[in-house]
Amino acid sequence: MMLNSLSRYLIQSFWKVDQRKYKYVSALLSSTSSSPSMKLNLNMKKLIDSQQYRQALAIFDRQISIGDQVTFTLALKACTKLNDYQYGIRIHQQLSLKALEDPYLQTSLIHFYMQCHNIDQADKIFSTKKNKTVYTYGAMFKGYISNNMPEKVIELFEKISIKIDEVIIILLFNACAKLCNNRAIKTGRDALNRLPTSFLQNQKLINAAIDMLMKFGDVNQAEVLFEKTQNKTLVTYGAMMQGYVTNNLSDKALDLFEKNPLKSNEVLYSIVYNACASLSNEKAIQLGKKIFDKMPKRYLHDNVLVNSTIHMFMSFGEIEIAENLFSHIKDKTSYTYGAMINGYKINQELQKCLLLFEEIKKENLIIEEPIFLSLIGACSQIGIRSICEHIVRQIPLSQPSIYLQNALIDMWGKSGDVNQAKQIFQSISQPEIISYNSMINVYARNGMGYEAIDLYNKIDENIRDKISHICVLNACSHSGLIDQAQMIFNKIEKKSVEIITTMIDCLSRMAMFDQAQKLIDDYEKSNSPDSIMYTAMLSGARNHRHLVLSEKLYNQMKSLFSNEKSDLISASILLSNTYSSLGHEQQGEAIRIDRIKQFGKNAKVGVSWTEVNGQLVRFHAHDRSHRQSNEIYAELERLSNELREHGYEYDSTWITRPLKDGETVESVLCGHSEKLAIAFNFIQHPRPSFIQITKNLRVCGDCHRATKLIAKIRQCDIIVRDANRIHHFHTNGQCSCQDHF
Template sequence: MLIKLLKYYSLSLVVSVKRSATIQSGVNLSYQMELLNDNKQFKKALELFEDHTKNSTKTFSSSIITQALKACTHLGDLERGKTIHQLISSRTKDDFYITTSLIHLYMQCYDLASAELLFDTTAKKKLSIYGAMMKGYIKNKQAKKAIDLFNQIDKPDEITINLFFNACAQLGTPEALNLVNQVSNKIPKLFYSNSILIASLLDALMKCGDVKHAELLFDKSKIRVLSMYGAMMKGYIKNNKAKKAIDLFDQIKNPNEVVFILLFNACAQLRTLEALNLVKQISSEIPKSFHSNSSLITSLLDALMKCGDVQHAESLFDKSKIKVPSMYGAMMKGYIQNNKAKKAIDLFSQIKNPNDIIINLLFNACAQLGTPEALNLVNRVSNTIQKLFHSNSILITSLLDALMKCGDVKHAKSLFDKTTNKILPMYGAMMNGFNLENNPEETLNLFNKMKVDNIEGSIVVFLCVIKALSQIGDYSLCQSIIKQIPNSFFVNTEIQYALIDMWGKSGHVDLAKEIFEKLSQPNQVEYTNMINGYGLNGMGIRAIELYYKMPKEFLDDAIYVCILNACSHSGLVQEARSIFESIEMKTEKVYGVMIDCLSRASLFDEAEKVIDEYEYDHSPSSSMYMAVLSGARNIKNAGLSQKTYDHMKKLFSQSTNPLTSAAVLLANTYASSGDIEKASNIRNELHKSGQKKKMGLTSTVVNGEFYVSLQLQ
């Protein structure tokens, strides 16, 4: 009996030791995996888990499984996560820790269907499970679903309310703002001591456009943490109030890297000399340890580029030892903004594995150049990019834009027609391209196709449509299409100055003036379009009156050209002389339009003096001589035309295009003066030389139908 008792005791002791060892082993494994995950060594954490897996997963604790799933989530390893799910599927019903981790894995790996299935089949839903779903919906840009899920929660905690505010911030709509106000009015006062929650509330208010409410809440907060300052600064930038973001930065004693990034973003938005000086000052004062933060360096490069200091940005970029894609992106974007597309393309060639953002910027650079070489590069890169990128609608939009601006309309149309999921910017890229090609009919055809397909237009689309109508200049067609623009769009400044231009070019200056006079503070473009409208309709005196009312800081090359053109078309030579003499920095275009004005008035001796003045320190310009030829043709002065043409042959012997156009004008002058033989001889010589006349387009509208005809110029 004693021996039996001893054997039983020994057996119990062994079992107890084994259980103790298993528990101890589980605790150690969980702790080791947690340490590896905390140190972002996710692969090692999974390797450790798999070493212990074998067939004993049922004995693993929840903490071990959740650590394994956490590693899968960070690695984006959906397949391995699904394998773990299959091994422990029976435990998901009772273990909400594992269920929460699985939902988080599926959501972060964009497998919404699996996450939703697991959520729907879970009987007891704890707040952490709701939180994982809401966080996932926000990650997957489905904020509406996150809000719908929040409404199912009886007693939300601070975390779920925080996620709710994040969802509303993502939507940024008036409806979302109403929800934010409703929920924030109901939450317990105790929650207002939670700085993370308040930061999310400030962010939601700012992104929904309620700056005043956000400022009030911020000012009332007794304890302000950096995340709250960050939410306010980010909100000011989003609402185009960069100056306020900078003022708020000055109140922060110890800004962190995130706050510095926001300051640089604010300065980038201002793009002023003062902003540039602040960027330089702050960047020289930030701790050296921050210079290893690639996000901060990217923002600094962006700010320098947008403030126009390309040289400083290049120096900083060259000194950076570790260059990440975002830094290349900031430099390429900056080069494009500073009209240095060639440099952006050169930088692209240094990147080994460009992502979709970098390729997008390359297409933008090529679009800015618009040359045959740029088109070749666009075709070469678009043929080699990963198929995955072809589903990127933003990339396809940039590709369409580049093809159109490089003149490959056929390729662009083919790509557009093949694209199944068309977004509005794609229509805008095509319409803008058609307008640049002086093909407004195609723009209107595409707009009509949008209507047939029940696609609502955006501000960009309607801007393209208005510009197409400006090119056509038919009042009845303008009237019929403008009625289709939503009323809310008419407050947009770009729409307003496009309409001023359109009504002026369609012969209804009264309608253009009506819009202009309603503007509280007309900008430079609106003044330019109004003056141009007066000029095109022979209302030079009105144009001059408005010119002298303009703020002096608006005066630039475009304004000078418009006002001198207005004088030219109205025969106001003395007024043109006065304006021309007052211009300090005269460009080639300004000289050209003044010569045109004098030539129209048959003041050829004076026009010749202005040409001599220009050529004193500039190379000859063919357009100035073409203006003289046009003036001579108008009064049928064949002698002056021949003299001018002979002089052009000496000056532009290496250029065929201006001489061809000049020869056509010379032939027309002889023909109009009655010397048909001379005119025929010139035309025959042109034909023998193989020089091609340029094709011109003329258009007309009959009964609402648009007709185009080709003409030889």
């Protein structure tokens, strides 16, 4: 959304090709001549200037007999503005052979046909023109860009044999920025390096160059150009700030916004709000709120800005502020609804996502693909098949984009429906690497390690990327395929910090801590320590209840990463849980108290979602807010009795806090949110064949063992998706994860 805002602003500044042609027309009209054609042209120009295009064409129709080339040029401009294809064709057909030789008329025709998406006709007019000018080349460049054919601009630029001007270079830079492949990067950089010194005085050209370089990821070169620029405009600052956001340097965008000496406009505010949203740290939250408070509220009439503002506050978790902004918008667009749906998704207000989608349908708004992508993202978070099916039925899937296909693969995978994900993947005739990665990740989450490895091996080695390696190693980790993981890891030439961390996680899950430590040691020989590596190893130590190692890793993290708040919170939770699982309640409580003193109560509350009879229901641990709460707890008692009859004993080592008065091991563990969701399903349908639950945290060992037995006793397939993976509990009492969780 934000990128569109800047692009719109840049395009308005750059694309002035037909203005030169229009200046020519204006010069002719400024003549003192009072011929009938001149009077006609003056009247038409006045109407066009005031955007009364139909009235201009009405005069043209009545007085066409006295018209000249300028008259036809003006009429074509009106048709182009109206996007009236048939009218423009009629004008073209009335032109004499002599008139068709006029360079300005030819340019107007090219511009008209490009605007109406008749590329072939524009190409034909251009190819038949013998003496091509920068105006005709400019019209072709502009047309190709507006028709999303930037590669054609580069092809045509390479054939130019006439002297070019700044406008041609501006359009070339814009095309290179859109395309951003190897050819575009080389062409754009070569053109920039060969620019005449006089061109570098053109601020619009500099803005285009900065935008292009930032799209190439060449931040340093863009910064050099920016610093050399004397007469910076708001567009210059906007191009730099948006470039920083695009290149994940949002902190630099905030710094530049504060240094900007010019009066900010709605575009800069939109960019800075997006920068704040992407960071969402303390500094960004304070700055974002401060800027919003000082911003002239008249800017809130700009829909793009409002969308960015909503996105920022949603990213801050300030749902009420975002909702208030949304409620005051009179003419809501589908994009505004999209910003709210995406915000609810970020904040896991998944029911509100679905309710807002129903509201969009009632408003009869056109639902664009970005909204469906947000909805699919929400469905992916919910991970409930029935809800996914409800949304997918409403998506036009005749020609889905690759982004939509990949989102659907991810969604079906996260809902545990591997077959649906596989069908979509197989429908893609030429899968790109992102499609392969999405499908490998589906296999990984669903405990299908061998299938993930098989698909990974089918990818050409030249196109595998970092994500491919991470996904397949993660699949091995969740399926206990340590030998296969090591073979894959050893073959990876460039091992990023994320790849190494995934391998550390894999080794730690299998209690191979010496090998995991060696990876950390080798990495730190030439790099600064990374907290995620230590967290991965600490998680494995907690799973295997390795207390000495857990204490050692936690103390190392406190020493090495004293300023990394979120990682230290995670580490303290893992250590306190390790203490509690071994019965060392005092040490566990001491760690919890210390964490609360330093960071506040930052531990997540366990939440589970399930869907019954078309309703999405959410439970938190020990929840008694549901109107059928008494029935739910009665069903839990029945389940407990059945479990005990089959020899089940509740595992107190999974309780991570001291028992309160009146609590028992059974009552605490039975209060976990996924067990409440399972019981709720059974009271709604006493003999269901299938239950599905999504949980925001990892499933504990007691719930995992109990759910396996419940599935067998009640002969009901149960799918539980936790924060790490998807567990398919089968009626034979087994889980797809084979206890690797």
